[in-house]
Amino acid sequence: MEEKTGVVVPLSALYTKDCAAVGDFLALKDFADFAEKCGFSVIQLLPVNDTGTQSSPYSGLSAFALHPLYIRIDALPEFAEAFKADRQFAGAYRSFVKEFKYKRRFDYDAVLGEKLRLLHLLYAAIEKKLSAGAKKAAQNVKVVSAAGSGNFADQFQQELAEFVRDNSWVTIYAVYKNLKDAAMQASWKEWDESFRSFSRKQIQTRWNNRALKSSHNFFVWCQMRAAQQFKEAADYVRAKGITLKGDIPILMNEDSADCWGWPEFFNQNLRAGAPPDGENPLGQNWGFPTYNWESIAADGYTWWKHRVQAAAQYYDAFRIDHILGFFRIWAVPARERTAFLGHTAPCATFTRAQLHGIGFDDGRIHWIAEPHIPTKLIEDITWNHDEAVADLSLVCDRLGSEELWNFKKSIQCDSDIYAQTFCDDAAKDGRVKDALAEKWRDRMLIELQEDSFVFVYSYKAASAWGTLSGEEQEKLGRLHDEIAAKEDALWKQQALSVLTPICAASKMTACAEDLGVSLACMPDVLKELSILSLKVVRWTREWGKDGQPYIPFEEYPAQSVCTTSVHDSPTLRQWWDNEKQSAEAFLRAVSADQDEGAKDSMPQAAEPFIAKTAQFCLEQSARTNSAWFVNPLQDYLFLEQKYFLASADDERINIPGSVSSFNWTYRIPVAVEELLKDEILIGKIKAVVAIHGGSKGGNA
Secondary structure, X not given: OOOEEEEEEOHHHOOEOOEOOOOOOOXXXXXXXXXXXXXXXXXXXXXXXXXXXXXXXXXXXXXXXEOHXXXXXXXXOOHHHHHHHOHHHHHHHHHHHHHOOOOOEOOHHHHHHHHHHHHHHHHHHHHHHHHHHHHHHHOOOOOEOOOOOOEHHHHHHHHHHHHHHHOOHHHHHHHHHHHHHHOOOOOHHHOOHHHHOOOHHHHHHHHOOHHHHHHHHHHHHHHHHHHHHHHHHHHHHHHOOOEEEEEEOOOOOOOOHHHHHOHHHEEEEEEEEXXXXXXXXXXXXXXXXXXXXXXXXXXXXXHHHHHHHHHOOOOOEEEEOOOHHHHOEEEEEOOOOOOOOOEEEOOOOEOHHHHHHOOOOHHHHHHHHOOOEEHHHHHHHHOOHHHHHHHHHHHEEEOOOOOEEEEOOOOOOHHHHHOOOOOOOHHHHHHHHHHHHHHHOOOXXXXXXXXXXXXXXXXXXXXXXXHOOHHHHHHHHHHHHHHHHHHHHHHHHHHHHHHHHHHHOOOOEEEEOOOOOOOOOHHHXXXXXXXXXXXXXXXXXXXXXXXXXXXXXXXXXXXXXXXXXXXXXOOHHHHHHHOHHHHHHHHHHHXXXXXXXXXXXXXXXXXXXXXXXXXXHHHHHXXXXXXXXXXXXXXXXXXXXXXXXXXXXXXXXXXXXXXXXOOOOEOOOOOHHHHHHOHHHHHHHHHHHHHHOXXXXXXX
């Protein structure tokens, strides 16, 4: 595989003299000039799809629509005439340019809101022209377009019609966006009932509604112009022999045009997430619906194929986000507040008969599959036995005359517990709810369907486990291992059935984000489908060995992408300054390859991170055997001390597990035009590229 060295940057982070407020599609052209001078052969972007009011690029409002945030307004073909003829639009645009100067982090809501306002004003100016043209046409007066020939109205309408014809998804998107605007951006699940479950036939009928034509066409026009600008930039990148690599998130936001318009492809009763781990003992519930793969397969994977093909208009490579989820996703009941009682999907299950076969009768099964709540648990909160009994009676059934309870069948999730009111005292009420919710999770088995069980992920932590005999624990452990052995084959089959048509839908090079749990079957699947794996240097270690040594760079698989950082991790600078043990282990790993003179000049982990530290780390990592070596722009900018921000935190893109105006709003600290003139920085980057051996190759 051809060696490539490259750079990752969020499109919004780019800063040029023409896009001070936020990076846009055409800023890619300037950045491609810089990449070419550095010898880069890959530019990787974060997702650029419309995310509506959500700043996270991984919270897609549409799998196909581009984000209007990235449209360069003054480059639109209608701009010049409207700016000259329409005072309101011209005034609004001048105010926008004056107000939205470069900032180190941009205000997502403010910039998006003002850009959308400008786009609406510009489209209103277009419609005025269309209306004037229609009147003149009625008087047999020919209207000449800005291009100098033909009827403007006819050309404009034909252009829109051709875009709709070539992008069938846009009708659903336009109808959805119109309804969402009318609902003040509320989720479609909160819309009037008559709109929540539109069939595609009903969507088409609404699309054809003449009274709504103007609104629908506004969204089509935005998408058409966004696509044209992105295609112009992508073609410019490609002409330089640079691979533009995109990012396709695996999941869709529940509040998206796709979940509304293609509901059969999504499981609305399940949410995707991650199982419990050390940092997240209750797991992670991401809030996105899981896929109905049976329905998607029955449709020939058309939706996914179209999604990949739409991306291929711009990209020559793409990152498959959370590829683990194509093998198996962690599925959580939609109304569970945590992800603790989730399960893998697909999963291997076992039956009541199998449990009988290893010596567990129905009473014993009930003991390990149902939470048992002692009255004293609540009595210790209320300090009153009768009050505790009254509280428990709201959500539980008593077991005979025992001071022991099971949850009522009507309690289906922990949200049902939190929906109750137990005490007048708010503090006590909260403690009762939390105690009952904790007991709700206190079980070893989950009955997915009648007579169909799976193990709770951390089943040995349940109270019931400690009450079992050694023999019972051993039998359950063997059953767990038998089920786990079946699942590897199940997950391999799932991944091949799903990823094969997705990867075959285009000629793009597929790259996996395969961080996290490593499945035994994953390497074989990636190899079979020629999908590059991901190796993040600081996490590519032998975790089971003493000292958790780094895996030598020469042992990285050739079919992989190596990187120093990712958008969810601390930057190289933050890692060095805040994770000293990891930095020390890195230095131990690379010191063996240094001669005595070089060892003396190596940075020391105790020292603060400076430009020379960045150079050392990048040059050492560039020795990777990975075919591709692609790092965040921030990590390259650290090669020059003058680009260090006063606070290292401001150089980070995202902090997982947090929701704030900080995330996803990073801007590069210097205009791309200035980077193009920085021969010292460019020279240092070229040295890194040369070490990796990637002196700019062609497209993948």
